[in-house]
Amino acid sequence: MATQTELSSRLRSALKGPVSGSGDLGLTSTLRGVRPEDIAEAALDLTKPEILAVFNWLDNERAADLLGLLDDESTSYVVENAPPARITDMLDRLPMDDAADVINEASPEKAEELLNSLAQTAPDDAEEIRDLLSYKEGSAGRMMTDAFVRLRADMSVNEAFVTVRESDEEVETISDLFIIETVEGDREILTGVISLRELVRAGARRKDPNVKVRDFMTTDIISVSVDTDQEEVARLIAKYDFQALPVLARNGDFAGIITVDDIIDVLVEEQTEDVLALGAVTPTEKPYLSNTIFDLFKQRFGWLLLLFVGGTLTSSVMERYQGDLKTVVSLAVFIPLLIGTGGNAGAQAVTTVTRALALGEIEFRDVLKVVWREARTGILIGSALGIVGFCMAFLGQHDGLIGIVVAISQVVVVIWAVTVGSFLPMVFRRMGLDPAVMSAPFITTLVDATGLIFYFTIARFILPALK
Known part of the structure; x- marks a missing residue:
């Protein structure tokens, strides 16, 4: 597998030719079989136009994943300059919490344009993204997703397994399953949680495929509010070793879940902020090598001036x-x-x-x-x-x-x-x-x-x- 430097060098070389001509073959060869995570890492060494060219050349599935992995400045550049129809398609493919992060990097005008376009083909997705963006940045509400497996307490083990098997491919996790009670028409109340492992073991122990989920689900539920800070969410997931943490709306309804993969990103972000703060350096969203000398000056000078005066x-x-x-x-x-x-x-x-x-x-x-x-x-x-x-x-x-x-x-x-x-x-x-x-x-x-x-x-x- 090529290293970050090797891959970025090969991409740059392929992009030297016109992307509509000799660059086609080079890009196709370079990107064949390369995972979006590796492309995003290599993109740290590319210019914004080069990143856009790579994004436009990728197939839809990898392009969507790449868009959710790029740093904030690169995401903003791609969203503002790529064909709007392609970005709209990417938003429909991404998990909604990632799609909300992408929209957040667009200008207000571009964000509204993209959401209106998405509403034409996927109105539910557009509405969910707007809902996520209504929460404060860094809060649990901003990070949650409603793509999870819903079970009912009166389901049998067999029915629960069928529900898991037939769950939508966009479901972010099946490690933890959530038992929902629907009240007043469309309100969802979280009544229990069970892991897939517990579901399998419970069915095997009882020797009865018709045993009900309510008989072995956990009702002592640890959850957070949509307004809970992401640091507290990360602390709870780390403390209790959760794969997913339920999020409740302000009225107590079940609003969504936060998965451990999103929390890993939060932990890296918070750790970076704390390490830089301990050294009196202003945090930045950009990777180190993407910062100009002037960027590094701005990061450090303010605190140094304050300490100099002190x-x-x-x-x-x-x-x-x-x-x-x-x-x-x-x-x-x-x-x-x-x-x-x-x-x-x-x-x-x-x-x-x-x-x-x-x-x-x-x-x-x-x-x-x-x-x-x-x-x-x-x-x-x-x-x-x-x-x-x-x-x-x-x-x-x-x-x-x-x-x-x-x-x-x-x-x-x-x-x-x-x-x-x-x-x-x-x-x-x-x-x-x-x-x-x-x-x-x-x-x-x-x-x-x-x-x-x-x-x-x-x-x-x-x-x-x-x-």
Whole structure:
């Protein structure tokens, strides 16, 4: 199988000829037997016009899959520039949640044009896409699909198997089966869930093909609302090892399901955002190699400028205590050691607590418990590092008092850093802000400035020359 680079290189070579002439044979040969997932990966190295040419040349089935796999910018370009009739056909072939994502990347005018066109051939699909787009982006309602197997509680095992076998090919999963009760004409109420494995085992155990689904379905159902955030959905699916999670409308009706394949995409997206946030980098939808130098500049400059301005606090503290530095020059030697260790300790606490928040292991009500735990951890770490700092100062400067200043400062700075680092993420989460985005960029700057104040204050108490 060709690598991403090899495939993109072959596609570029094939596209050099006119696509209506010698390019035809090259494209056909290059794309023969290649999966849409591999084409989407190779597309990261192609220009937008090249991606459009590949999309237009693919058969309908693979073109539809490719459209649902491209990054947002490439999807937008293809939707805006491909023949509208072909895009409409792709929307009809895609799962409705993926089709909604595609429409979301189009301009409002193009989106309306495509939905009106789809309504002529598949009115139900067009209506469902509009319904999905009515929910907030990043919510469960935006991700759900109604392409799943519906069973009734009064069905026999045989009837249930027939329903599964005859289910529409567009059904996204048959691993989990949902038992529905229809009330008031067309309202669907979720009354139970059963996995296909349990259905098979139940029929085999009872030795009675007429045993009813209600006899072994699970009625203790874990579900989410259409307004539930996608991170919470991902956490529940990971926690309970679900293949699909039911979604309920605001009135309690059964609205749809979210499948694990969609959640994998969410996990990758959220993990990427958190990793970039911890490094004070603005997330972007585009793959790294698709970013221009100016794109990378925009990603990083804003946060760096903010941190640069924040760094003036540290400069102000240094200026405030420059007289002490002139009197005891040895103090300057250990400034990088102290503030560097404090910043790193704070970053460790931020990362640990942010991770625990994301996994649902802690909540805001645990704030005092978390801060107390981190403070005690800081005492142990700070004390151990303080001993090391004393030895370094004593051996390097041959001054026991400097060593004591460094040791005590190290303990205080580490305790302060981990305490603040554990507190900030929980406060930001309580305020409805992303703890990773808000905490990580500020912890180092805050600890640098306050750590210097602690250092010089302790030095003034201990060193005779500064009294």
